[in-house]
Amino acid sequence: xxxxxxxxxxxxxxxxxxxxxxxxxxxxxxxxxxxxxxxxxxxxxxxxxxxxxxxxxxxxxxxxxxxxxxxxxxxxxxxxxxxxxxxxxxxxxxxxxxxxxxxxxxx
Amino acid sequence: xxxxxxxxxxxxxxxxxxxxxxxxxxxxxxxxxxxxxxxxxxxxxxxxxxxxxxxxxxxxxxxxxxxxxxxxxxxxxxxxxxxxxxxxxxxxxxxxxxxxxxxxxxxxxxxxxxxxx
Numbered sequence: 001x002x003x004x005x006x007x008x009x010x011x012x013x014x015x016x017x018x019x020x021x022x023x024x025x026x027x028x029x030x031x032x033x034x035x036x037x038x039x040x041x042x043x044x045x046x047x048x049x050x051x052x053x054x055x056x057x058x059x060x061x062x063x064x065x066x067x068x069x070x071x072x073x074x075x076x077x078x079x080x081x082x083x084x085x086x087x088x089x090x091x092x093x094x095x096x097x098x099x100x101x102x103x104x105x106x107x
Numbered sequence: 108x109x110x111x112x113x114x115x116x117x118x119x120x121x122x123x124x125x126x127x128x129x130x131x132x133x134x135x136x137x138x139x140x141x142x143x144x145x146x147x148x149x150x151x152x153x154x155x156x157x158x159x160x161x162x163x164x165x166x167x168x169x170x171x172x173x174x175x176x177x178x179x180x181x182x183x184x185x186x187x188x189x190x191x192x193x194x195x196x197x198x199x200x201x202x203x204x205x206x207x208x209x210x211x212x213x214x215x216x217x218x219x220x221x222x223x224x
Contacts, residue, residue, distance in 0.1 A: 001168065034210050036152070043201055043217055044144075044152060049210035087152050091209030094165040096142075096154040 002026050002090050006099035012107040017078045021102045023071040023088035032092040035064055035073045038101075039084045047086075048073060078104075109133035109213050111202050116218030119192055123222075127187040129202030129215060136178045137161055140205035141185045143176065145198035146217075153198070157205060158185060170196075192222045 003026035013019050023033065031051035036044040046055045048064035051071060061076040075082055083106050088099040115127040129141070143155040157165045158176040166174060170189075178185040189196065199217040206212060 032209055036211070038152075043214035044211075045214070046210055046212040050208045053208065055210070055212065089152075089154070089211070091205070094157070095167045096157075096205075098144075098152040098154060101151045 001095055002029060002093060002097050004088055004090055004097050004099035006086075006088060006102050008102060009100065010103040010105060012105045013078050014107045015078055015080060017107075019075045019078055019082075019104055021073045021086055021088075023066075023073070023099050025069045025071075025090055025092075028068045029090045029092035031067045032090055033064070033066065033071045034089045034091060035062075036087045036089065037082075037084045038087065044087065075104075080106075109204075111204070111213055111215035113200060113202050113215045113218040116200065116220045118221045118223065120224050121192060121194055121222055123192050124188070124190045125192065125220060127189070127200055127202075127218060127220070128184050129186070130182070130184045131204075132183070134204060135180075136183050136185045137180045141176075141178065142203050142205050142211060143187050144201045144203060144211070144214075145196075145220075146201070147195070147198045150198075155200070156187065189220070192220075194222050196220065197222045 035048040038044040052064045085101045085103045110132045140159045142157045156176045175188040201217045203211045203214045
């Protein structure tokens, strides 16, 4: 199985900051990585798919990059509604696997 | 509007069985890659299983041999039959769809399964 790791596990930031989350796959996954946002008690929400494609309706302050084994999710101009946990997921092979998550806290 | 809704969660003893349902509207379960993802309390997301066309299935190692995924075309619903449940199967179970470009969207609100004696 492909293992996904994320760093940092948590980050404190202020409104208006830029936050970058890194995701690494244990083997190459081409660009088959998606990013999800989850708020407490809610289902995950798709943000980015195929490494850098923005899902319809997601603000353009979210962006994704990467290919192979290393990927990033960047949130520019952090907004109050962005404080949540973010997960990467590989869709290169089965079983699909998620990273452990990165929690974005209010500083 | 595409919508998924899970039902069937509850409290079950270790070793017991439970069947979760996911009712779909706005999409056909028989022509989509329907997926189950779970989340243990306070933990991250874990991909569980996928079914396509009612025939092609895939499972996480942690549930293979105990869980079975299936679809009912007439009700446009897909199911997760969970047997020999263990305490570590306790989680919120979400149904979702793996669509074009292998993205998971939409998601149901989830149903809680608690395995405890």
